[in-house]
Amino acid sequence: MLKNFSLIAVLGFSCLNANAQPDTTKLSTFEDTLNDNTPVFVTTLDDIDPNSSTGNVSGLLQSSRDVFASTAGFNFFAARFRIRGYNGDKTTIFVNGIPTGDLVNGWSQYYKWGGLNDVTRYAETKKWLTANPYHFGGIGGYSNIDASATAIRKGWRISYANANRAYSHRLMATWGTGMQANGWAFAVSLSGRYAKEGYIEGTHYNAAGYFLSAKKKFNERHSLNLSVLGSARERGRTNIFVNEVYQLTGNNYHNTNWGWQVLSSGDSIKRNANIKREHVPIITLNHEWEIDDQTKLKTSLLTSFGKSGRERLNWYDAQDPRPDYYRKLPSYWEDLNNQAMADLWRQRWTSGNTRYTQIDWTRLYRANDNNLFAQEDADGITGNTVTGKRSKYIMENQWNNELSIAFASVLNKTIDKMQLTAGVYHQYQRNHVYKTISDLLGGDYWVDVDQFAEQDFLDPIAAQNNLAITNNTVRVGDKFGWNYYMHNHEATAFAQIQYKLKKIDWYVAAELSDQIFYREGLWQNGRFLANSLGKSKTYNFFNYAGKAGIVYKISGRMFVTANAAYLTEAPTSRAAFISPRTRDFTVNNLMNETIYTGDISYILSYPKLKMRATYYYMERKDAIWSRSFYHDEYNTFVNYVMEGVDYWHQGIEFGVDGNLVGGLSANGVMAWGQHLYNSRPTAYVYRDNSAEMIDSNKTVYLRNYKIGGMPQSAASVGLKYSGKNYWFVAVNFNYFIDIYLDPSPDKRTAEAVEGFTTSDPQWNEILDQTRLDNGYTVNIMGGKSFKIGDYFLSLFGNITNLTNNQNFITGGFEQLRYDKTNIDKFPPRVGYMLGLNYFVMATLRF
């Protein structure tokens, strides 16, 4: 068993580099956001296993016991349902009590501990406004991963899982000593995940996670814990595409990212052109000091550093190599009334010839091989000519490497019925953002110049990405393109009072916070001579937040709760900077966001009947929205920024779980929500490769458009049967309602409908928001546990989308590029929910 395990673990490590920061500036960002940050609370599907229901956490709204969250988490995941419609930045994830959010964009970074389920399984989780013993926390609740040596149960725990989702195999081994008589506790957990190919063709998966922890209890008052947890992962990705691609290939999961690469042996393998790698371990040092029986001081240091990157194709003065480039689709030619070309491309797609339906690697290599080129004045040296095969196509690594250092100290004091919590926290984060050449695809060098600038500007300096080495001929491993640091600081102080009375519990909390960020350019860019090199202006935002809540105990089984919060939040450095790869420009009117929110719940908690009904409301004002894309009207890459974007959420969450008869219980969950844009933001459009502002003060009529990419509402009904001999089986039917494509702002401007009148069919075609069909899934799960001597064996499995429903579009987005003269030229990109998929696992404990 051990041998096997280490073998797979090693396989899982075949490539250890990394990224996960979706990059802000390109169109693909948006796809990344959809694909990678599916903002569901559960980290991975397999977090839901029967072992987790024996949680060790108390609390009224603890997730695994909450009837709404436990069902919604597993059953709504596949449809991209988001609890309360919130993004992932509204939930704070702690490791050993220290916040781990990414200061650049505010999001939680699950990838840092991916695969370490034996460590994260028992995370203490609350999903909404609530008191918080560690930090003020987000309005979407918090989750604390106790990654200390004593969090791991004494003994061994070894499990193997098999699935057909992102990965095929997972092996985990976890060992802990528990607190020993000598005051030491040790714990180790290792995990390997592997797929030659996941559910979607061409998506490989190699990952390995490790956790090492030691705790020393010096005496009754002091203990110290050191933990290291990390996860290295490489995975081949898919994107979402226009429906035409799926129709032409007859496959709703067609992935154009891979292609056949011929090896020297003559064999061919599937090579993915869009690979993510990340390895950003976390090291924490925690000191716990029980000053007296009523007073505890927890002081922690956290550091996290590593590499995180995306490997992708880039090309210079060459055809777009992506099979789904719009000019390679029949619809493009049909719009031009060129039936011959339309037929040709249709035939190429439908023939299944992978030269057209996938990346044609051989063609890319050949184009490079043939591109003999003499670069004059190369490498910053006048008269220096470098002759060789200049790559037209390369694979490049886009790095976003984080270095974080955080300090947190929290004092908990119990005075009679009152619990006082106060804490300070500071985090510094530096992200090093740059590119390196990963593979020259048979060429000898790449020249580090910007093709768009070369075409648009006469001055040859404008094309240079790094003025220190003009016409730099770069090779594998060399930095090129862009190179800068983003520095972020966050400092907070908070205090909280909780009061527990017989009929009423209440709390109030307040936080003061300060955010500082600035950019530090390492290269001088030829297009932004005065704004690229060195430190930018420092931006500083001071904010405050307050919240309060009450629980009224009608009886020991019946509660009414109410919570409310008001906070202001700094814009993130990601939102503030416009195209920071090349310059230090920011959004015009940087201002704090304002959020107010509240919820009220009615809760029943009987042994045989659990129920929760909640109404919530949230408003978020003055947010920034920015994307970069190719703008057809302006014939150039642009940064599209909206200021003053308001969001509005309200809804009802309802969950019930009751015993019917014997071991049979039934559950039902309903989430009705309204998640809307609630303002008319002002748009500014900046050229990506010059300082020019193309358009300003453009009003975007977004009010009352639905926030897309998720079902606004969802419902589930299920049955569960628990047998006497430690087995159970459960089935749920889930239904998803009101799914919209996220609106493209440029289509909702006066300019977009200029020339049309309200009676023209185009008027509504442009302005209407696309509503997708409602969809359903059926999920089942089951498990059984055995005790064999001192060994515990448990088996668990689940199947998602049992009916293999492959026609359910769970999300997508309208393309930001928009051609007024041909409004269908850039149809939306959509993604389908995976068909039948399963997960089975066997766990041995001893």
Place this chain on the structure above:
Amino acid sequence: MKKLLYIFGIAAIAMSCRKYDTPPLTYPDSGSFITIDSLRQLYQTQGPTVFTQDLDLYGVVTMDENDGNIYKSVYLQDNTGAINVRMLNGGGVYEGDSVRIALKGCYLNQFGGVQQLDSVDADWNIVKIAVQKSITPEVTTIDQITTAKESELIKLENVQFVSWHLDKTYADKDNLQSGDVLLEDINGNTLVVRTSGYASFADQQVAQGNGSIVLIVSHFNGQLQMLIRSYSEINMNGPRFNGLVLSKDFNDGEVTSGGWSTYDVIASPAAWETSSAGGAPNPYVQISNYVGGSNYNTDSWLISPSIDLSGSTSPILTFDNAYNYNGPALELYVSTDYVSGDPNAALWTNITSSANWSGGSWAFVTSGDVDLSAYTGSNVHIAFRYQGSTTDGSTWELDNIIIKG
């Protein structure tokens, strides 16, 4: 346990990404060899041709797409001639590249009278042999340039852009519209330089001085239009010679373009209009008072824009003229105080006798040098006055009205 940790440690440190080999690559087969000249002759005999055999064309790229003046297209030259090569996709072929073009799968075609090698897949048909094999442009003069030099690389020396184009840009970059500007030599020969609105230098003001320029010869159905292959090869900073101050050739088919105007002192159906009748290679302007079977009383003027002779030392007017049928002779005037509208509001000097006039029967003659030195330092208008009566009237034709500095 330790062993396990050890293995994990090693694995975690190993940063070994998969390395891929270059897959086996194929290039188009070599066939027999054809010159550009033979290719042109092939078109003369066969018309549009699809190549189905392995056949190789060798040459050096003389113009690439780098400056954006041409798109998905390059010019190729060998020692027998030159040809425009149009590619299915742009990029990757540069000036100075010595290439083999495997013709199988390509088309031989023409557009606007210019021969093209079409549908060339730059990633397949074009095989690079060497780089930096630039061809030295042939130094020639404007009068030597004909369509016979189609697609060839040439260099002109001691040329300048005409004075009334000096405030223009090479093209209209804002609206992505092509633009024409006129080059002249010291002998008064002119040549159109055409630039794409997509060119990186489209928004640049034309070169102000005298000097050399490297061009690709092109034409549209016989009308010559040169292409600037690279903005950096416009080397025109020297002092200007006294070039043309006016040129009106009516080749655009417009009577009033360039600031020209007409005025009927007596209302009449007779009108100045362009025509190519009589087998003229390009349009001229004509007027006749014989309309619908009758002669009309006519006094109609064709008036030039204001011509600045302040920089001229010995300005000379030339034009071509022809007439037929009996009637009053065409008259030539010059004025220093005409503004606009009715010519009778200004003072005109009749200089008809300074020019040579046609002897009739549609025979074009050149006016000879009409000396305008008396007006040096002034702004002048010149005008042609056509007259006719109800009993008779000639048809007059004018072309190539030029004033040299």
